[in-house]
Each structure stands twice: as structure tokens, then as C-alpha cells.
Amino acid sequence: MAPGETVTVNLLLLALGGFGAGAAGALLAAREPAISRWVGHAGALIGAMAACALGVAGLAGGTLNVVIPALLPIGGFSLGMDRLSAFFVLVIATAAIPSAVYAVAYTHSYEGRSSLAGMGLGLNTFLAAMVLVVLARNALTFLVMWEAMSLASYFLVMTEAENRETEQAGWLYLVTTHAGFACLLIGFLLMAHGTGTMVLGEWRAASTAVDGPTRDAIFILLALGFGTKAGVVPLHIWLPKAHPAAPSHVSALMSGVMIKLGVYGLIRIGFDWLGVGASWWGGTVLVVAALSAVLGVLYALVEQDLKGLLAYSSVENIGIILIGVGAGMLFRSYRLDALASLALIAGLYHALNHAIFKPLLFMGAGAVIHATGTRNMEEMGGLIKRMPQTAACFLAGSIAIAALPPFNGFVSEWLMFQSLLLSFEIPITGVNLLFALSIAALALTGGLAAACFVKAFGISFLALPRSPAAEQAHEAPRMMRAPMALAAMACLALGVAPVGLLGLLNATVADLIGTPADMRFNWNGIVANDAFAIVSPLWIAVALVSLPALVLMTMRIIGSGGGSRTYETWGCGRALQTARFEYTGAAFANPFKRVFAPLYRPVRELDIRFHPESRMFVETITYRDQIRSIFEEALYGPIVRLVQRGAQRARIVQSGNVHLYLVYIFAALVALLALAG
């Protein structure tokens, strides 16, 4: 161990100790659910805070080198840290800290329903495994931790296993995540075979020894494996089912962090392990990312389940992040390294932002579900008056995720646009057009995301309560509000003062790519590529706060009174206003549904029952409007049917006869001996 590593090793031990103590404490106190949830989540909090410090230390240049040969075969259990790993440790910790605090209060309602010891164990294992995945320096360590992460999250998804929906979501998640894992496993083995080493740090230099087609195959396999975890279209189908099914703090971590580890893997294969790739690699990532962004937000827009909407929006945001990654890979394959750095910085910035605002929104959704007992937005409404603080936090998250100033999403999306706009420096017309289309996709995504979160906030929190439960809603407990407020403030801080983070990110990408981005920044603003692009997030925020105040004061001075009269909403002279007159979420999304009808392929059913005596009177109207997923029907349907048919055929060998099975074993043994001989 190098002398400078004492700090990082101690922080790592503290982090793992925190997670370990949390898991053990939760198990030991299994008989006392209240103690179990406090101890379990306190451990997670300590671990997350230590991980946060570890990430910061790593970004500041700290290294780590831990090898325990006894723990795993073939190279041992090996950990290390470069800036990219440190950044992702920081991403994990940023989402884990508020989620752990939130979980203490949120899991209260699970007492007596689910095993809190199990939840504590699962959460701590999940967090520890994620940290160890990004620190892994050896293929086997990586794969083992990856699988531990998937299994821990699977058990967390299954918390409410008594629901049939949850059961199905968990099953789908288990199958897809293992299909992805299989791809990773084959990819890693091919890579280890080609390079002759299991040490991840040596792959970059050794990858030149791997021949072209094998490199392509490895890229495809690893991209499929990591893409499944990241939830890119069309590998996303598990995500919108599994994330909403989990308890809200787990959804926050799965959406906020776990899917980012897919991004981490893609960055590793795109920029590190395989060296500089062919340009079609970057192009493919860019196209898939742009599709994920647009389709993700389009599906989010028509979702009525608040958590489902947030889950689809994660598909969108992963798309945005990967647009940066894909653009960076393309730039790099044309030797425009400074631009590659700029694009990757934008992607990483958005990854961190999303790890803050998505947990914030999931926590807000959890508070609302806690208060109203429903996930359906059409049964919420009016919550801004009943839960003002939760509403303010959710609004901050909505503005941030819609990429509007002065919050953090704006800064990363601005950087993303700048890097894409600079693509005219690539001298190939086809690639220029590809970039033009991805700019259009990103712009469309931005506009649709704004609409989507107008809907999410407006339908859930504004106007009159749409159900008795919403009318009875109460503000969330303080332990749930505090982490939301913390996350909202972090969104604002990263939106007005990107200075510190940009410096660290530039160092991170410079380590990876070799050339830093051509970017100057200070408190006053960011200047990219020599006055190509300028923005001053801090002063825009100052103006957005001071100008409304200035307008207000000016109006007072020129003689407008401050008074106003309160009266009911105008409704063409009808007698009373009820929530039945309000615009619904389904109606809000309808223009989008019509414009993008070929994609949604909606099934509409209208069933009107008239009064038996006159058709002038309607007794009941039933309206059903459902969208059909292209991917489930056209892509996965045939695969599932094929597997089922294969399984039917395979049943022939399963006779149930013990003697026959003994024959199988004997035959296998003979075959093996023959092969070995």
C-alpha cells in the first residue's frame, strides 16, 4: 500500500463497515421492526457518507489499491480507483445519502407487512455491491459484484411480493438482468482470452492484440449487457415495471444510480478497455441513445402512474446521458479529442444531475403515495395546499429534470447541445447529418420533458383534489421532507455554481481521453471552444430572482394596488366547481397521443349506455384508451413464444423417471471422460 492511500483505504473500510453494520444490525434486530429500520438505514447512511468522501478524495487524485487473493480465485478480489470510478462512487453516494434518511421514515408503513430486516440487509448489500462494482479492478471481482447488485435489487423489488404486479415485474427483471449478465460474461471471457489477462487496468494496452471481428463482437456483447442494465430502448422493458414496483427509496436508487452503472460500463468499453473503437460503435450508441431519449419521454408522457412516469423518464435521461457518451466516442474516432472530452463531460454531468433529481422526484412521489394511498395521478390533485413543502421540492425536481434554468439539468443539457453543435468540425457529411438528427432528437426530448413534467406536477399537485383520499392528504413527516429539501438544494447548487464540478469532470475525462475539453469557466460562467458558446448560470439565476421582484416593485410605484379579490373559477356560468370539471392527465396527454399515434397505436373503446326512455339522457359512459407497446408485441412477443415452444419440446426428456435421470448422468460422465481423454 502506498503511503498516500491510507486515507482512501480507511474511507473504503468505513463505507463497507457502515453497510456491513447496517445489514448485520437490521438482521439482529429482526424481532423489533422499529429498531431494525433505524439501525439498518443508519448503517446505510454512514456507509454512503464515507463513500461520498471516498469519491471526493478520488476525484481530487487519491488512488486505491487493495488485493485480497484469498477471497476470489483467478486474480483475487481486487479493488482500485481512478477518477472515473471515483466519480461514479460519488454518484452512488449522492443518491444514497438522502434515500437512506428518507427510508427511515418511509419504511415505517412496512412494519408488520414486510420484513424490515430483509429490507435493511437488501439495501446495504445493494449499496455495497454498487460501490464495489465501480471499484473492481479484476474481471471476476466485477462480475461477482455485478451479480450481487442485481440480486440485491431483485429482492428489494420483491418487497411487496404479495402483489401480483410486483411478482410479474420481479420475474421480468430477473430474466432480463440475467440475459444481460450472460452477454457480459461471454464478453468478459472473450476479452480475457484475447488479452490474456483478467486485470481490467491492463485491457486497454492489451486490446490491440485482439483482432478486429473479435473486438466488434466483444463490443456488441458488452454493450448489450450494459445496455440492458442502463435500460436503453429496446432493452428497457423491465425498467418501467420493476422501478415502480419497488418501495420508493429503492426506486430512487435503482433509477438514480443502478442504471448509471450500465453507463459506467459503456464508458469503460467505449473509452478505456477497448481503446479507440470504430466509428460505427459511437454512431450506434448515439442512435440508440437518441431513440431512448425520445421514446422514453413519449411513453412517460402518457403514463398515469406517477412512479411509472418517473421510471420511463429514466429511460429518457439515460438516453440523454448516452447521447453524450456516443457523441464522445464518435468525436474520438475522428481524433477530435477535445470535443470528445466536452461531450463526455456533458454526459457525466447529466449522470450526476439525474442521480440527484430523480431520487428527489421518487421521494416526492413516495410522499404523495404515502399520503393519498394511490399511484394514479388522476386521483391526486390539490396537494400543493395540503403538502406545500413536498410540492415545492417536487416542483424544483420537475424544473431541474425539464432542463430549465436555473437548475442543474439546464447546465448539463446546455453543455450537451454545445458539444453536438460543434460536430460540424467532423469532415464527413453523413456523420454531420447523424449529429443534426440527434440534435433534433435532444431538442424534441427537452420540449416533451417540459410537457411531461407540467403534467406530472400540474395534475398531481394543482387544482382541486380529484379523490377523497387526496382531500384528506397530509404533509409528509419531517424525516421524509428533509432529504427532499437537501436534494432540491443540491439541484439548485449544481445549477448556479457548476464551477467546482466542471474542474473535476475535466480532469476525469482528461485522464480517460488524454485531452481536456477546450473550456474556460469560473463563477461568472462557462465559455466553451473560444466564444463558440457562453453561459452564466449564476447571473441568470440572480436575474431570475431579482427581475420578478423588480417588476413587482415598479408596479407598486406606478400605482397598482396590491389587493385582489378571491372568487371561484369562471366556468361559463355553471353553479359549482368540482374536480370533475378539471382537465385530466389523460386529456392533457391527448394531443401528443394523436400526433404520435403510429407509435402509441392506441386502442380506444367508447361505451355509452343511454337511458331506456330517451337517447337524450346518458346513464353511463365508459371510455378506455390504452396504448400498446411496440416492443412487447413485435420484438419480445415472438421471442417469448419461441422460448415457450422450445421448452415444450424439451419436456420430452423430463420423464420424471429416476432411472432415466441416472442414465443421463452416466452418459454425461462418459461423454466428459471421452472429451477429456
Next chain:
Amino acid sequence: MPTQILIEAMQLLIVGLGAPLLTGLVRRVKARLQGRRGAGVLQPYADLRKLLAKEPVVSETTSWLFRFTPYLLAATMLLSALLVPLLTTQTPLRFLGNIIVLMYLFLLGTFFLALAGLDAGSAFGGMGSSRETAVAALAEPTVMIAIFAMAFRTGSTSLDEIVRRGASDSLLLLTPGHLLAFLAFFIVALAETGRLPVDNPATHLELTMIHEAMVLEYSGRYLMLIEWAAGMKLLIFLALLSNLFFPWGIASTVTPPALAVACIALIVKIGALAIGIAALETSVAKLRLFRLPALLSSSFALALLAVISFLFVK
């Protein structure tokens, strides 16, 4: 320093005080083209003063968002007025942001206005919000592709840099990509500012309203702020169209004569565009809501063609 403050103050005054005049001009020209006498061009000032003095009636269903939104909306427009190069290419506050920042400021205003539309709980407001966000979202790709085309030609996304490089480019109007980008941006400007054929600013007929439905619940000083902001948005878009695509007359040095010329040039250009809009609004009918995607996708196609034409002359 004093000249810089002076320039920004002039920009604020031009946008803030000129907006009602522009609205009045468009209405007046439209009235004359339709064979009516119409109100005087100064009528919007009187309207705004009347609204300012009136006591607003606020729905009891609304929250703080409803009262906050008009102030924020006016503020985003004033902030935009500080960014856009109106008279000179030396806009002092250019470090605040480039053209993308400007577009996101507009989107911020739309976002809050759409929320305010839902806040009162009336069906009109929700309908307006839904339609307004749909139009804004569908216009966004065209905006960015038009910006991409400009970045291609001028090598910058900074507003003043685009104008400066455009002004030094004598063959500007002979470039087909330039004109295509102008057309695309013009259609987007019509959509973003709620003009015909996208939205009719003069209608209060339920089924056709977009912007007006969204702000239906506003009255008094709140409505005044919203109408003022709508006027400012139109003015800023017209100023962008004039200066980004026809940067004639804009002052490259900050001297009184140059600024006077720039002022006259700006008035002439914006006036011409305003008359153009009035003529257009007289001659075309409003498109059905679900025909709008066709219009917006054709503007997108124009912007993409602009990019492609720059690719070929690169």
C-alpha cells in the same frame, strides 16, 4: 461602463416600451387590410393601463404559483431583452448566455404559464396548457436545427457573434441555406408567439384557443403582465429574425451616430416584419390543431435542408 449601462437600458426600453406599440401596429395594419378602421396604434398602452388599475379576481382554487407566474414571465422576457443584440454587436451582457439560453428562457416561461393554466382547475386552462406545451415541444427541434445551421455558417452560437459574422458576410442573402433557415425560424416564431395560422391571438372561441385559453383565468394586473410579456416575446422574436438574418445597419462601434442608424434600421426591419405578419394573418385561416404537426414538420424539413445546403458548400 456608463455606455454599457446605457446600451442595456436602451435595450430594456425598446423591448419593454416598444412591445405595446408593436402589438398596436400589427392590429392596426390588420384592421386596414381587412377594410376596418381599427383602433389607433397606441391603444395597447391604454389597455395595459386599464388592466393595471383594475382589481384582479383570483380563483380560490389557485395556489401561489398562479400569482407568481406573471412576474416570472415578465422577468424572463426582460432578461431576454438584455441578451439579444438589438442595436449593437457589443451587447454588454452577452456573457449571460447564447441563443440556446434564450430558447430555454422562453421554455421556462411556457412551463410556468402552463402550470398556472392547470392551477385554477378549469377545463379551459388545462386545454390551453396541454396545447401550448404540445406546440412548444414540437417547435423545439426546428429551433435547434436552425441554430445548428447558423452555427455551421458562422462558427458560433453566441448571439452577437452570429450577427457580427453575418454582417461581414456580403454574400449572405445569396446563400440558399440562409433563406431556408430564415423561413424555418419564421414559422417557429409564429408558433412560439401564438400567431396565425398556429393560434389566433384575437379569438375567445373555446375550441380554437390555445394561449388565450391557458390565461383565461387571469385578470387585472396579472393579465396586464401576461399581455405585456406576450408583446415582448413577439418583439424579441422579430428582432432576432431581423438581426440574425438581416444584420444590416447594426452598430459595430458604440457611437451616437451608429446607434441612431441602428435604431432606425431596427424600426424599419421590425416594422416590415410586423406588416408581413399582419398580411399573413389576414390571408390565411387558422389551422386545425391536429394539422399543426404538418406545419411544424415542414418547418423542420426547411431547417434540415438549410443544414444540408451548408454541408454541400462547406
